Amino acid sequence: MSSFRGFGKVILLGEHAVVYGYPALAAALERGVEVSATRGDGMLLLSGLGAPEVRKRLPALLPPEFRAGEDALISAYQAILGSLGIDPRVLRHDFAVRSELPLGSGLGSSAALAVALARAISGALGLGASEPAIAAAAHAAESVFHGNPSGIDQAIAQHGGFGVYRRATGLVPLLADSIPLCVGLTGRCHETRTLVQRVAELHRDEPVMTSRVLEGIGVLVQEGASAVLRGDLVALGHAMSRNQEELAVLGVSCREIDTMCTLARGAGALGAKLTGGGGGGSVIALAPDDPEKVRAAWRSAGFESFVTTVGSGAEPLA
Ligand code: MEV
Structure with missing residues (x-):
């Protein structure tokens, strides 16, 4: 049995603006999603995430009246097969998916799953799919989950490390020291x-204001990327907090995120912001000297968290 991984991610700076072509700075988490393939009769088994185990029958063996669109996970599986040019009937395998990331938490669980599953499918059939082919397959699966993804989650899920991502140019890796980070869970699931x-909608209704905010976020990303390269965590933290203010203007923060950012800064964090889509999900705080103080502040308000390092585990770009 072989197993395949995709990294979880945090967006340090630039989510949402990246959808409009601006750069974003992202880093891989140590946590991710692992998929292993064994010969079998076509089952997908999901575990981890603190949720009950889920078993799903895979499409080649599904009854003809089944409509793929009814189940996002099955549709994503089919998108991967389509992208890799595989006939579902040739795949007689079971895939066990184990996630170390909570779903819907802004930590890139779906992209990590898409990358790991694409690799596992290619591995099960001995296809040896190239990294660009895995990227295309994972992107097809992410489009099922997210509609119009910029591709940043999947790029980091695939390559790890740090990177500045733009839609037009893809991921440019940053060779920098990994960073300790507090990750807190709002407990509110988001889509x-x-x-x-x-x-x-905001961009359509208020194009001038929204473009100005998105552009400002793009500038913060440049500042943050050079701070990461210099190892200047004070400057990075400052950019993160300013980015959070801009994200609030875009309407993607929420009460829990605002509370957690205030608590983190009060506990000495150099900066704090939402990460990923927002509206819930996760908050990141940069508190290299005393991360436990931030965690204690969050815990006293009922928020779970963990401390991790981000930016390690880079794999060479193909
Ligand atoms: C989600 O992790 C990041 C967003 O910018 C969406 C995307 O880039 O696809 C909100």
Whole structure:
């Protein structure tokens, strides 16, 4: 049995603006999603995430009246097969998916799953799909989950490390030291698709203001990327907090995120912001000297969290 991984991610700076072509700075988490393939009769088994185990029958063996669109996970699986040019009937395998990331938490669980599953399918059939082919397959699956993804989650899920991502140019890796980070869970599940739609509506209704905010976020990303390269965490933290203010203007923050950012800064964090789509999900705080103080402040308000390092585990770009 072989197993395949995709990295979880945090967006340090630039979510939402990246959808409009601006750069974003992202980093891989140590946590991710692992998929293993064994010969079998076509089952997908999901575990981890603190949720009950889920078993799903895969399409080649589904009754003809089944409509793929009814189940996002099955549709994503089919999108991967389509992208890799595989006939579902040749795949007689079971896939066990184990996630170390909570779903809908802004930590890139769906992209990590898409990358790991694409690799596992290619591995099961001995296809040896190239990295660009895995990227295309994972992008097809992410489009099922998110509609119009910029591709940043999937790029980091695939390559790890740090990177500045633009829609036009893809991921440019940053060779920098990994960063300790507090990740807090708001406990509110979010749908990236809905939040991206909310920003699109604001962009349509108030194009001048929204473009100015998105442009400002793009500038913060440049400042943050050079701070990461210099190892200047004070400057990075400052850019993160300013980015959070801009994200609030875009309407993608929420009460829990605002509270957690205030608590983190009060506990000495150099900066704090939402990460990913917003509207819930996760908050990141940069508190290299005393991360436990931030966690304690969050815990006292009922928020779960963990401390991790981000930016490690880079794989060479193909
Ligand atoms: C989601 O992790 C990041 C967003 O910018 C959406 C995307 O880039 O696809 C909100």
